[in-house]
Amino acid sequence: MTATVGARRDALIEALTAAGLSPESDPRRIAEYSYDASNYRVVPAAVVFPRTEDEVAAALAACHRLGVPATARGGGTSMAGNAIGSGLVLDLSRHMNRVLAVDEAAGVVSAEAGAVLTELRAAVHAATDSRLTFAPDPSSQSRACLGGAIGNDACGNHSVRHGRTADHVEALRLVTADGQRLTATRHGIEATDPGDAAATARAEHLTTGLRGLAADHLAAIRTELGRIPRQVSGYHLRHLLPEEGFDVARSLVGSEGTCAIVTAARMRIVSRAARTGLLVVGYADVVDAARDVPAILPHRPTAVEGVDEVIVATMRSRRGADSVAELPDGRAWLFIELDDDEAATPDAATGSGLEARMAGLADRLVRTGHAMQALVVTDPVARADLWRVREDGAGLSSRLTDPATGRTIESWPGWEDSAVPPERLADYLAEFRELLDQHGLTGVMYGHFGAGCMHIRITFDLRSDAGRAVFRAFCTDAAHLAVRHGGSLSGEHGDGRARSELLPVMYSPEMLGAFDRFARLWDPAGLLAPGGLTGTRPLDADLALDGIPDRRPPRDLGLLTSAGDAHPVQACIGVGRCRTSTGGVMCPSFRATGDEKDSTRGRARVLQEVVRGTLPVDDPAVEESLELCLACKACSSDCPTGVDMAAFKSEALHRRYRGRPRPRVHYSLGLLPVWLRTTGRIAGPLNAVMSTRLGRAAARVGGVAADRELPRFASAAELRTELDRAPDSVWAVRRAAPTPASAPATRTSAEVVLFLDSFTRGLRPAVAGAAARVLGSSHTSVACSSGHCCGLTHITTGRLDAARRTLRETARHLDGIRGPDGEEIPVVVVEPSCAAALRGDLPRLLAETSDAVLARRVAARVRSAAEHLGVLAASGRAPAWPGGAPPDRVTVQTHCHEYATFGNRVQRAALTALGVGSVREATGCCGLAGDFGFTAGHEAVADAVAQQALAPALRADPEAPVLADGFSCATQVAHLVARDPRVGRRTGRHLFELLDPDPTPRRKP
Template sequence: MTDLAGLETELRGAVRGEVGFDVTSRALFTMDASNYRRVPVGVVALRDADDVAAVLEVCRTRGVPVVARGGGTSIAGQATGTGVVLDFTRHLNRLVDLDPATRTAVVQPGLVLDRLQEAAAPHGLRFGPDPSTHGRCTLGGMIGNNSCGSHSVAWGTTADNVRGLDVITARGRRLRLGQDWAGAPEGLRELVTGDLARLRTGFPELPRRISGYALDALLPEKDADVARSFCGSEGTLGILTEATVRLVESPPARALAVLGYADESAAAEAAAGLLALAPLTVEGMAADLVPSPAGLPRGGAWLFVETGGGTAAEARARAETVVRAADVLDARLVTDPAAQRALWRIREDASGTATRMPDGREAWPGWEDCAVPPARLGAYLRDFRSLLSAHGLHGTPYGHFGDGCIHVRIDFDLLSEAGVARFRRFSEELAGLVVAHGGSLSGEHGDGQARAELLPRMYGQEMVALFERAKRVWDPDDLLNPGMLVRPAPLDTNLRFAVLPREPLPVVFGYPADGGDFSAAVRRCVGVAKCRTAGPSGASGASVMCPSFRATGEEEHSTRGRARLLHEMLAGELVTDGWRSTEVRDALDLCLSCKGCRSDCPVGVDMATYKAEFLHHHYAGRRRPATHYSMGWLPRWLAWTSRTRTAGLANARASVRPLAALAKRLGGIAPERRIPRLATEPFSRWERRRERGRLRAWRADARAGRRIDLPRRMAFLWPDTFTEHLSPSVGRAAVRVLEAAGVGVMALPTRPGRLLRSADGELRGIGVFPWRTRRARACCGLTYLSTGQLDRAREVLRRTLDLLEPLLLLPSDVEADAEVEADAEVEAVQGLEPEPDREPDREPDLGVDPDSQPGSAPKSDPDPDPESSPDPEPESSPEPEPEPEPEPEPDPESSPDPDPEADGDFPYPLPIVVLEPSCAAALRVDLPELLPDDPRAARLAARVLTFAEALERLAPDWTPPHLDRPVTGQTHCHQHAVLGDAPDRRLRAAAALTGDLAGGCCGLAGDFGFAKGHFEVSRACAEEQLLPAVREADPDTVVLADGFSCRTQLEQLAGVRGRHLAEVLAEGLEREAK
């Protein structure tokens, strides 16, 4: 048995890079993007080639295998291993040189492909191969797999674009590989010259033959190219330290022809005929992979055919030629670059979206990229469909149709013994089908463990024996990535699902898309690593995921890294403490709960929800971090300051540096942060004054016999904590704009009740019971959700549903009721509380000692919730002012009926407008997932509208003020991930607000950026996109930020005032009024 402690110590003394033998480091590298899992003994983040040589020496002496790893996006398992994993992405990731004159670049193996493309683009150049993982795959990984990508019909495979390789062999020899046997290890030439006939006839001729070793590249008629032969060897022959690659000219203009066909077989048969037109791409995919085919032409499958030219007209003309030559059901020609990017994202995300069948069943790789001659592709796909049907399996093909390479995820059952046995039988039969069509088991992703066992079916035993001899020439000690390509492990062993629990764990969230199974939710992460995309969104489109990875560059702080740790937590072999795991807790600590992964991850991983679930279990029965009380209980503290009217005092104390420092220290708040100022008049207090004035006016009109004109459209305004106590100006602006658009705005009730109707079914109001019920405020529970206080969140949300239940009932749910209970107060207008003019503001009793330390127990009030607590009744208090005489109610027989339905067509139940995007997202998705058995939760979620959605739906004919100003800022991450920003973009365009908002995350993220220890990461997130966009903007540019956190981050880091869209439109209305 290996002495792991001794190995770790020796490696630390031998290398300059980081050595990780801890649980977290090992857990992060147990899997790649395949079905396989192997636990390494340790990980080394190399700094230079000397580190590579040192690790090889130490491991060879101790007999420990070495596995080279790039971005970890391998789909066949070749980036996993039980030895020492070499991580090239942390340090060996530079572009060493780029020479436009010779059209070459020198790269280190950890360089991400997009970084090379960005450096080459100003020179009109690019690297030809471009896998769909281009934002996170590395050049070293591409060389190890001989990767290809969409443009291989024009520019070939990675091997076609390699000019020279620097490698170190397992025994420490440093070689420079090239043509004419350059760098060939001793014995390789003899192996080739001794079996020339077999090498000349034993390899199928097709553009995508990746399986096995490329020994035919060593033939004399192919220039004995050792570098080309090394490509696709999957880290089994030597360790790459540097590469010289060819760059190609990139056409300055592109056009995209999307061709619609009846099915994928018809598209495949057409693909080969288009190659004569010299397209840049001929990509295919079936309709099953596109949830919403909007923007695509009619058809059950499509070809994406890209053309290029020196000008846009030339590129378009070539695309038109393609359309004319293609026998299609329908076609669409796209020249707008943004529209092209949107369509390409559909294709690039297919490797993730294909992991779910249309009915929600899981699908897996395993036969991800077989390739056949392009002319045989249509026939192969028909036979492939028949084979799937014979085994009772389903899969949706997509991929590089022009090269005959097909990707597919299949709904294998890899959780049961019977399912795994069927997986093996299918794999063996499919290998035979591929060979029968003259194809290759791998057309891009390599053999790894998934296909290496079946290589004898493709090449025969004699050729496989030749592969084994080549392996011994390069690596006689079998040190490098053993079990791959030669002497492989069986394809049905080391499956990553075998270690997971078979029964669902008891959890709080409903996980409706995963059958309530947290393990199934974690299994969503298949490792495609889109969360490791770094840098501005660029060609990948606006995105948020994953801000903590973009800030740190660490796998641990990516969505995939956290999912891997959760997987190991569930497995219980490496991470052994379950929900109490400190490794998982630490990895989740820098998760901003931005929910970017919910929308940007192709498989819909929702790490914010997983984090909340974990924190709930992790801290069950234990003291929590101080921020969970100071920030998690924010609605309590702010409600208390409002009730006691001490906001001004709190602001004064926060401005005294020693007092502010003490408060931050006690609350776990970062010392670099400033405590935001509280509003001295909460929004609801202003709203009540406004409502009282409106009721007085209506009563006066009724007494005078004048008609009461109510808006034809009405909506409730949600009193979120941030608008209520920290930025009431946003609420006032929203009311101003909505009412200008003809939408009546009402405050949500603060006491529970029921709908009251007359005998003929007309809505008369809401009956409330003020003397027997407690005053309450609706709350989305966001702060409790984000800190994992899920029991508290459910309690708050249930009380919110109790409060709002009458507003959520559909007309069919309400029985006619002509009688009003004797002790009920009937509101004259639905949703309004006609409070006396001079009634003092009342806020709910917290039931908590405001002077107690965070974490101390609340007072023994039977119901201490600030959103549903009784009005305080001190033992000794002055006599209350006598209430004024109530004004007489108008006689319904002699005055206009104030019932809204008498003069309007607005539907019931009414929509609820939420101004804070995080609160709207919590109500729309977290609420129904946290209370899946309460039908009221889904009803409330369905009524939630954002500000822009409300204007678009309730006032579609309204014309906003013409502002004619540029904008910058950032779309709120929860809006991007959950709510969508299309209505906002349309509203900005209608108001002549020009320009696009940045992607990414502001980095404050509610409590995250305020928590001690998070400030630097929070600032780095803001510096990634938001702050540069603001600094580069013209002075008259409007900085938009709908979220309170975003505005706070802008103010504290850039000294810039961000504004909600409602505020900008309200200012425009005021200018127009003048």
């Protein structure tokens, strides 16, 4: 940092602090806010989290006095580089996120700019008994904020019916660049506080200037703006025309924060359909799909969305084959949603009802259109899955799985938002594919077909000079192509840094001059959000990958810098699904704190600075960023780009502590499997000591949280007793002294392997016995392996060398246990986190060793208990329920590692196949997460995470059996039971225990 920049930053921080704000400028925070969801990286001077409009005004006034740029930000999901800036970044999402009022009679909702769109919509539904809704629903709605939707003029899946955000704005509360508070309405602009003389004068000055601007450019505004439904590029000056009623509020929509900062808004709300139906139509390619759009629109659909086969293949590869519902034949698909719209024209052949209209449209598209097959989707789960494929398109398409090779292909935004008239979409896409070929590029296409707006991720090489030259040339040619087809450079995401330089291709010099005049009326000094619509930077400047080598950099950072042909840390492109408050499991720590630093994205951005070389891996900023990561692995499944922060964390810890003293908990809990090798011989006296004040003090010295009790250690005799009661079909394969077995030690083949992990052997012997008895009753021969370890705690604490040694030994051991004819047989692992380690971490950590092939072979055999029992049930070999009937209902806490590695439905699918009537899932992390919840300093976050899903699920049905296959999950259930009488007096039980044909009285957990 130069002396000038440093002095400006210091002056800014001093001024903001004097104004009562709390600016942050430490390296970690700066790294988090140097990126959004675009290709760009711009380092800010400081970040502030205002709580009120007055604090926004104070911050902007300070910036104005010092000449420092200011950029407003919400969810930070901008794909055009609109949410990053070189001066002060104001994050409105953390505190200014309230829904202020819902007025059903007036049909409006008022909310602060930082309100998340899904939460805004939920508030409207709650206040109107679901009669009304907030219409704009961009794919990022679960983390995008109202202010961002206004700034970009966001649209969403249902824009074909409800239009853009601009169509719903009634009034905007603003703070200008110099700190004046104004309110823009449908008919003008006024001081927010009528008694504020300076603001009143500013409103009058703006009124005069804006009316003069509209009068001077009437013809250009009328002919160049508002030509197609998705013309978002530039400023929306047509709303200033006399026929629009001098609508200043809507003229500011899409201004990308360059005119004023929106602090709150009053928005229209619309009627919500009582019923909707989903029709999925398959096509040979996206061009054929686009050709049918003109035939679909007269049927008044509420949505016409499209995806191609590569996105679907990537979703299935990343989340399992069952993550995408059955699709009709084709290589591209349209999702067509109809509702019970009384204004819709009845179908002549089938009638006017919703079902009849859907059937009629399906028949017509197959018979006379370009469709290959059409399918009406009625199952609500299948419908939700399909919409998630579309909503995750931006992330899925950025890290594609090549169906032929399985390799990862990187693609990027930059030209992901063009829009053309829907009737010209097919021809535009056909020529667009030719343009891609000319530049040697590949594009993945998805988007809002009904509105003519395409989101296209392209295989740009942004790391090399040659690749960046292609990027510039292609975007320029693409702009000319879109304009030739009567289109807009941006249809929803805004122009920002990605497209503002190209606006001269689309607009006349007169219109460009009008745009500049409009911006200068609001912000004469050009301090707000420079780099995009104002102070425009070249589209290939400030690229985040400029300076990141294409291959492994000189500093070897292991997984952080290399994973074959992919760039794992760069997999985070900022789509921000980790910032959601509901749905899935990711990211529990962000949901607990609401701080960007505790999101998967925030951590990835810090690690990207490590790769860039601006932060050393052992910098305190890295340690602080990773401290509250639970290593739950949910991001590896829930993140659309597949970021595995747990793996990154273990790599960072490995490099930070190599040859250095570690935190105390790394020696106590981190080496627990090592200690468990001896605790079985001294379990009695050890448990007695640990229950005393001295024992609890020792635990505190070991870094264990004060509110946690250590689990009871099992004796070797307990384990032997449990395994003694297994059927004759179960025989032991051990490294250490043998346990009782019914078959001679020379036996070498079996039907299935039962892998008893360290936690099950040393802490839950009853589960070990139950597993042996259940599998022994279902298989003719079970090899019980009880002397090896998966190395999980080595992995989570970053002892990767030790983890590799442990995994190598275990893999060789398991590879030697085969079926009677040498065939590979399933390895059933009792503890789901250990199963996940053997399935996922084993091949990853041994990938560059001589045991790589063996590791992949063994990993492919590994099953969790639920997965294996589901397979047995599907094949008609399900074990019988004790007492003859399954429970009528069960509450399930799926272990996060199982959720991430074996699929988010594995427990529900198994229980359903086994005949359980009702399954209530606590979809979310339990909060304990291995050693996380046991570690001192994590108590508040662990408790907050437990309250996200597990505790509410337990309270919802205090009598139902609780299924918690994971040891940490069962321990957290016990922790909640001891502290909250509302959850019931229950213990978390393993599925094997529920199915145990010969259970014994359970000891206390």
